[in-house]
Amino acid sequence: MIRFPLKALALSLCVAGSTYSAGAWADIKVGFNVPLTGFAAFDGKSALHGAELAVARANAQGGINGEKIELIVYDDQASAKEAVPVSTRLIERDKVVGAVSGSYSAASRAAAGIFQSAGVPYVAAYTIDPSVTQAGDYVFRVTMMGEVQGKGGAKLINDLGAKRVTLVTMKNDFGQALSAGFKEVAPKFDLDIVSEYEYGLADRQFGPLVAKIKADNPEAIYASGYYFTAGPFVSQLRAAGVTAPVIGQQGFDGDKFIEIAGPAAEGVIITTTLDRDSQVPVTKAFLEDFQKAAGHGADMVGAAAYSAMSILLDGLRQTGGKGGAELRDVIAKGTYETPSGKLTFNDLHEVDTDIQVQVVKDKAWRHHSTISDPVLLAAPTRASK
Secondary structure, three states, X not given: OOOOOOEEOHHHHEEOOEEOOHXXXXXXXXXXXEOOOOOOHHHHHHHHHHHHHHHHHHHHOOOEOOEOEEEEEEEOOOOHHHHHXXXXXXXHOOOOOXXXXXXXXXXXXXXXXXXXXXXXXXXXXXXXXXXXXXXXXOEEEXXXXXXXXXXXXXXXXXXXXXXXXXXXXEOOHHHHHHHHHHHHHXXXXXXXXXXXXXXXXXXXXXXXXXXXXXXXXXXXXXXXXXHHHHHHHHHHHHHOOOOOOEEEOHHHOOHHHHHHHHHHHOOOEEEEOOOXXXXXXXXXXXXXXXXXXXXXXXXXHHHHHHHHHHHHHHHHHHHOOOOHHHXXXXXXXXXXXXXXXXXXXXXXXXXXXXXEEEEEEOOEEEXXXXXXXXXXXXXXXXXXO
16 A cells, blocks of 8 residues: 555656646656655655756756656555555656666565566665665666665774674664674674664663663674664763763764754764765765755665666666666666765666764764775675675
8 A cells, every 4th residue: 555645746847947837848757766654764865856857957957858857656564565565656658768766675574576677776775684776677776785884884983992892783784784794794803792682673772772782891882773763872871871882874964863862962972974074065065955955964764765767867868758678778888976876786786885974073973984894885786796
């Protein structure tokens, strides 16, 4: 059951100061599945802002051969059950030539197989589940996989000089992928994993877990989770007197985490793909435009959705609006300047990218460091699978 209104967003109506009537709407339709209700709604709305910005920019530049791009958005509630009818409707009823996932792993994984079977290019923005691109050659991903980011987390903790680490792992594909990557390379950095604890998506009270971590007395805590779990977790850690550095990842990334965690957010460090202090023109322009559109600071989710949609639209410009195998092949061969850096796809349609390390300082995300290690951070290829 699809619960968000099944209609196109009217972003394509207003660009470059002009207003278009409904009759002038374009025939170039692109799809976007995203959680706009439910537990992931804040991330979903951020992703939607990113996608809207990319479409607005493309339409302001003339669209596709002078035709406007129509963005068709459905709410998938970050659920595989919802993503299946949403994807089917985008393909069969709306006739989209391509689509972007602005959603979590479960929904993206379910949708990827449907778009692959239909031969419709599908670009995943920020899901980190490895199985998404394994759906086939019509599927792309613009962010690093979970295992890769977990490896970067281990290197970061080593670089910080810590050795005794407690792992706190969300019990889902997201958390387990991060943990797997971390544990794979921990021996390389002589990290001692004191304990590993799991928790569920619905958990918000962490008293027993915090007590165990306090007893562990680790030098660092590597924690997976989303802003809505990470905020309470970090707040309760600090309230209990646990002072060890908390190292998170892209699920923490956003102003909402800082809002929920409050003063306890100060000093939290994360691995992500968006540098708020970047001086690169593409990134600076995105950060400014997102702030104006959303009314709050940009996050990794919004940047990834912007990048994914921009890549899809760039491919459509090159094919003159044609989809299918022609669009797939054009996307696969491209090099893209995005808010997360320069991206190219390998033969598994994954990207290699540096890790941007951010730290909360004075209630805002700030640049901490960059992890550049082409061997450690290499995305898997078909040959390596």
